[in-house]
Amino acid sequence: MAHKPTLEDVATLAGVSIATVDRVVNRRGGVRPDREGRVLAAARRLKLDRQLGRAYAHRLRVAVLIQSAVNPFHAALGRAFANLDRSYLDLNIQFLVHHLDPNRPDRIPGLIDRLARAHDGLVVASPADDGIAAALRRAAVSIPVATLATDVPGSGRHAYVGPDDVKGGRVAGELIGRFLAAAGGDVLMITGLRSMAGHRDRESGFRAVLREHFPACRLIALEESREMAQGAGDVAAAALRSHPGLKAIYLSSAGADRVVAALKAAGAPNVVFVTHELTDDRRALLQVREIHAVVDQDTSAEVQIVAEVMARLLGRLDGSAPVPLAPVRVFTPESC
Structure with missing residues (x-):
């Protein structure tokens, strides 16, 4: 018959006294968190027949x-x-x-x-x-x-x-390149804060895939929204005024609804719009085709x-x- 684990076995494996094991398993408290963790890890390894997950007294x-x-x-x-x-x-x-x-x-x-x-x-x-x-x-x-x-x-x-943000930026570039096809055109990228490593990586991937595979797509500007939704809308509106032939917008941060509003105000329904994160608000905009595609990280x-x-x-x-x-x-x- 297989040996049934005992408190002594747990104590030996954890390197503590039997009294310490008893206090942990029976939730009496008064045990240092590091010792408590060792006791419960040892008990799990020995498959002690108790609801060990509920025995942690220290939050x-x-x-x-x-x-x-x-x-x-x-x-x-x-x-x-x-x-x-x-x-x-x-x-x-x-x-x-x-x-x-x-x-x-x-x-x-x-x-x-x-x-x-x-x-x-x-x-x-x-x-x-x-x-x-x-x-x-x-x-x-x-x-x-x-x-x-x-x-x-x-x-x-x-x-x-988290995600591989270089890959995320490359995927966004691939999408815009294929949406615009051989004709290409002027593209605006709106980032949040370039001090955020993820945003810098998305920019790097986006630039690289356009350069490598879609040279007809020209990145005419990269602007920061400062992680503010209205900032993204203001950048989009200004770009649409100064570049009336703008063909695509890539938004890597917050403010999708404000970019959509800027596109509507400019009468530019055919500008390709790609962004990140399938939040509830972006799902709604995607379902009514105000956004062309969303790159998501779950x-x-x-x-x-x-x-x-x-x-x-x-x-x-x-x-x-x-x-x-x-x-x-x-x-x-x-x-x-």
């Missing part, structure tokens, strides 16, 4: 630092964290959303420092500069840090969860992945989780 708090819900993509991220399945409650991990202003990067390092002192882990979707990278390096010394949706080079983060899947990564980094799940790049998906009016 771990993970700060999630993203933009406010004014940005539809970040609103979707916030909803996805709110809708994480019950397994993270069973693991006693709480994800707490906080907001940053991407146009005030000078305030972000201090915010990171404060959140790192008060939380057990940190997930960040932020612009990138030396001060922000340094703050993340400080945080990563003591707690797990993951970047989400856009990376921060030089940050010392433990994981990046925010819900990204949040599930980063939550699992955090649970593993915090010792609440066993093993090291691979972090695949989020797949790039394309939606048209007939497929959304």
Whole structure:
């Protein structure tokens, strides 16, 4: 007959006393979080017949630092964290959303420092500069840090969860090139903030694919919206006035509804419009053919992945989780 695991076996594997194991498994409290994690990891490995996921007495708090819900993509991220399945409650991990202003990067390092002192882990979707990278390096010394949706080079983060934005930009360029066909024409790109690594990567991929495969498509301007919807609309309106023959707009950030409004006001229904992220508002615009195509990265899947990564980094799940790049998906009016 196979040996049934005992508390002594768990204690030996975890390197703690039997009394510590008893306090953890029976939820008596008073055990340091690192020891608690070792006990429960050992018990899972030994397949101890208990509901171990519910035995974590110490709650771990993970700060999630993203933009406010004014940005539809970040609103979707916030909803996805709110809708994480019950397994993270069973693991006693709480994800707490906080907001940053991407146009005030000078305030972000201090915010990171404060959140790192008060939380057990940190997930960040932020612009990138030396001060922000340094703050993340400080945080990563003591707690797990993951970047989400856009990376921060030089940050010392433990994981990046998000898309290959160079590929996303290339896909957008491929779509516009094929929509315009051999005739090509003038193209406007509207980015959010070039201080965000993801936006720079999209620009790089977009430029490269036009240069390599669609030389008749001319990128006449690249403008920042500052991650503001109205900013995107204003840039589009100005470009339509100064370039009446504009053939396509590529928007890599917020403000799709404002770009559509600018196209309508200019009487330019035939301008090709490609953007990113299949948020609810963009799905609606796509369904009525105000947008030609959307390049999407599946925010819900990204949040599930980063939550699992955090649970593993915090010792609440066993093993090291691979972090695949989020797949790039394309939606048209007939497929959304």
